[in-house]
Amino acid sequence: MLRYAVKRILSAIPLLLVISLLIFMFIHLIPGDPARIIAGKEATSYEIENVREQLGLNEPLLKQYGIYMAGLLTLDLGNSIRNGATVFDTIAPRFVPTIQLTLLAMLWATLLGTLLGIMAAVRRGKTLDYVSMIIAISGISAPSFWLGLMLIQLFCVKLGWLPVSGLTTWKSYILPSFTMGCGVMAIIARFTRSSMLENLKEDYIRTARAKGLGEFFVILRHAYKNSLIQVVTVTGLQIGGLLTGSVMAETVFSINGLGRLLVDSIGFRDYKVVQALLLFFSLEYIVINLIVDLLYGVLDPKVRYD
Amino acid sequence: MAERLLDVTGLTTTFRTGKKTSVTAVNNVTFSLDRGEILGLVGESGCGKSVTSLSIMGLFEDTAGKVASGSIVFDGEDLTKLTTKQMRSIRGKRISMIFQNPMSSLNSCMRVEAQLIEAIRLHNDVSKSEARQRASKMLSAVGIPDPEQTLRSYPHQLSGGMSQRVMIAMALCCEPEMMIADEPTTALDVTIQAQILELMKDIRSRNNTSILLITHDLGVVAEMCSRALVMYAGRIVEEASVEELFASPIHPYTVGLIASVPKLGSGVTSLPSIPGSVPDLSAMPQGCKFAPRCKYAQAVCRQTEPELAPVPGGNGRKCRCHLFGKEEGKEAQA
Incomplete structure (x- = not known):
């Protein structure tokens, strides 16, 4: 390994x-x-x-x-054209909000996506399945810039419950992370569902039931565990997408993160910063892919690294 | 007389195919099983053998099937009347089951030990290490040479025969009174088949476990069982001791089945077969279900379905036919 x-x-x-x-x-x-x-x-x-x-x-x-x-x-990325500071100093402070939002979005998207997927698979063809999949389809279909604006309109302007922009209180994290995670949640839900359905048809599920195991354990310990391989793949790729997806959310919610920095830098042709950011995003994709590949070995005993 | 363990009476199992439509996979099946008996259930694919076994186990989750009528009395208790929870405490503990494809019947992501320990701890209040010891003993009992090594293995590291032994060990780990073996040797090669059958016989004689052996292989029935039921289109068409069944089959379907088994030195160049195929469950013929394929069929066969009736002087033998088995010694000859 x-x-x-x-x-x-x-x-x-x-x-x-x-x-x-x-x-x-x-x-x-x-x-x-x-x-x-x-x-x-x-x-x-x-x-x-x-x-x-x-x-x-x-x-x-x-x-x-x-x-x-x-x-x-030599790890010298040059200076920002816009403000003369080094590229590193320009990017570093923008790092934290993006990572925070990404992790938050990932967390709720994975939890809810998995839950919806499992419920939909277990109650296939029933109301719960349709409801879950309608939520999932809506999540995939709603573009995040539109969703962000609609959420602002409803929760900030109409109801006045949440702040419009920035990241000051915990409340201000809710809308951006929700906006970012919607598509991911939807994709995870759909993949979990199809993967679960496939596994629930397998012979070993019948064996587990024939042992006298309760449905809860049949589903979690047997079907879900075997579905994880496919789910982890999608989840990994989606985290990669999330960091870049922060572009939309950060722009809509005026958050000083990496995504907004990228947009601003492109507008200003601050190409040193753009190059550094793109390189960073690519690197992050590569690292996540590596982690996913290594996780396969943990999840699927048939995978051998040689 | 041996003690009765299982009494299936008038079992009818249906599968819903639409909002108001359903098909009947098992129709009015009645049979019994004594303690320590090996009963064969024979028939072509799709005749309802497996559905019968799933009905006994109540394993209809995820399918549209249900026991529509009839009773399954196991040791004095009607399984069809039990709650899901009560049924779970019988599955794996008092009735266990092994399946056709041992490789896919084991969970590929779990070590053998985890799967065995899970089965043991589900029905016994023992610690993990005790369960593991018991699992190891079970594996030796089913003839696995290095149980420790096997316990640590994942299913893909085992051969088909080994996997089936593990499945049998898992089925036996709670010392069930009855084991259902659904085509246990179909996916295995011939030498391994013989070993697994030998092992099952051994288990029967050691633990007095009753075995319901489902197979389409008449050779296996001849080898293993004392009594056999022949199923066709969801119905039992003949019930007889194995000796009688092979020596003098009565029902034309049984006759056809036995005739289609190749015999060494018979000099026959082409194997006889039964013309036609099993009727579609949703478009069953009126009358005797076998009539369209039966060369003796007469008008009465196409109009009314015969009952499964005792054969005169047949010592518990039964046959479902208008024409044969009514008088002593009258048999269809292929």
């Missing part, structure tokens, strides 16, 4: 290199000249040229990539 983990981590390096190249290219493909935007609308062509010179944008593309990669390898 340890050898496998090391192998996987090493194999992530070339992957990261490719990703960094793609990220570097993308920022240069976005329409709009960073120098022109940074220098301002009124700037003369001389001023713009000056900014371009300062940022090294005049260098040939290949050389720019070289500088960028050298920076990456």
